[in-house]
Amino acid sequence: MLKYVAGAKPGKKLPTTERKSSNDYEKSRKRDFQGKWLNIYPWLKYENNVMYCSVCRVQSMKTKQHESLAFVKSTDNFKLESVKQHDDSIVHKRYIEIGEAKSQPSCKSKAAEALRTLHESQHNSLAIKFRTAHALAKTHMSFRTYSTICVLDEAKGLDVGVNYRNDKAVASFTKAIATVVQRTTVEKLKNTQFCSFTIDGSTDFTGDDLENIYIRTVHSGRVEDTFLHIGCAESGSSKHIHEHVKEVFAKLHITDEMQSKLVGFTADGAANMQGNKTGLATLLKAEWPHLVATHCLAHRLELAFKDAV
Incomplete structure (x- = not known):
């Protein structure tokens, strides 16, 4: 362009300085562990200028898995981003669930809750059948009508289950009821x-x-x-x-x-x-x-x- 302008002269070339890239900056940057992270992430431990996940380390030793993870061994990469990534990782969340399940009493665990729900359902269906058996015995009705009454209860929307719906079952229920009542009578006598x-x-x-x-x-x-x-x-x-x-x-x-x-x-x-x-x-x-x-x-x-x- 200057050749088309009369009297124009090219300017002086200024010296340039090397600019560091962001990657070089991160590599040379010295980071320190932030003590406030311990309050935010209870699982995080800081010892001997390194940090690690106490939960993952314990569970990894038990399962013999994921032993090579940075937060299992220990790391001096004191970046909040790496801490957050570990906190959101699938392995860490799984180990947290295992630790919480083992720390709770067995009666409050998820397995116990599922078993309790199952037992409650079975208990309710058996309670219905026991009441039916008691009514048949008190009214001197044939045990053969028991299965028909179970079908009728089911049609009413009651959960009677699929087991113990024959005359042999109602005979066992009646015997069990008689045993409990007899035990009560013996206690009165004593x-x-x-x-x-x-x-x-x-x-x-x-x-x-x-x-x-x-x-x-x-x-x-x-x-x-x-x-x-x-x-x-x-x-x-x-x-x-x-x-x-x-x-x-x-x-x-x-x-x-x-x-x-x-x-x-x-x-x-x-x-x-x-x-x-x-x-x-x-x-x-x-x-x-x-x-x-x-x-x-x-x-x-x-x-x-x-x-x-």
Whole structure:
């Protein structure tokens, strides 16, 4: 351009100085560890002029993995950016989760929570089935209707599960309920000073003769009659019924309780129960001389009614 301008002369060339690039500046820059980072990142440790991640180092030693990471070994690259990158890394977050899970009580862990949720769901479905079993037993309904009731509960939106939905299951549930109730009755017996028992015969649909045993106890001035046991004696003789009663006491582990607390016995007026020579009352009095044997008032009323009509 200057050649086209009259009298124009080129200017002097100024000396130039070398300018350092940003990379060269970063390489030569000396960085110091910032103590405030320790408050921001609790996992960060600073020792002997190096920093490292305490969580990743411990977990890496246990798993034998990621041992070559800078924050596992240690680093003197005191850049906030590198600290942030490690804090956001997948490995670090995973090790943090493992550490937190192990530091918590086992009952509060995620696995325990998942198991608790599963158990709660199973518990709720079993509770529904147990209530159904109890209702069938109380109303003398056939166990064969149990599966139909489960289908009906499911149609109502209740979660009854897919297991324990046959007549064998409901029989097991009923037996379990009976065991718990029987245990409660035994506890009543152990917490009373005196007791008596009533026995009466019955027949089931198969024709077997059954013996029903009830216990009478007193608690805080309140008299309570509670069903204790039903079962078959070898025969209807007083001897076999007496043996059956003793076996029931032994089976329920209340022999000692009955030995010290039994004061009364009640049954109908049949010879095998109230006979003066070989009746059950006589056999019991041989072991409990103080025993008061009573002819059941309900049976006496029934006999009186029959005589009246």
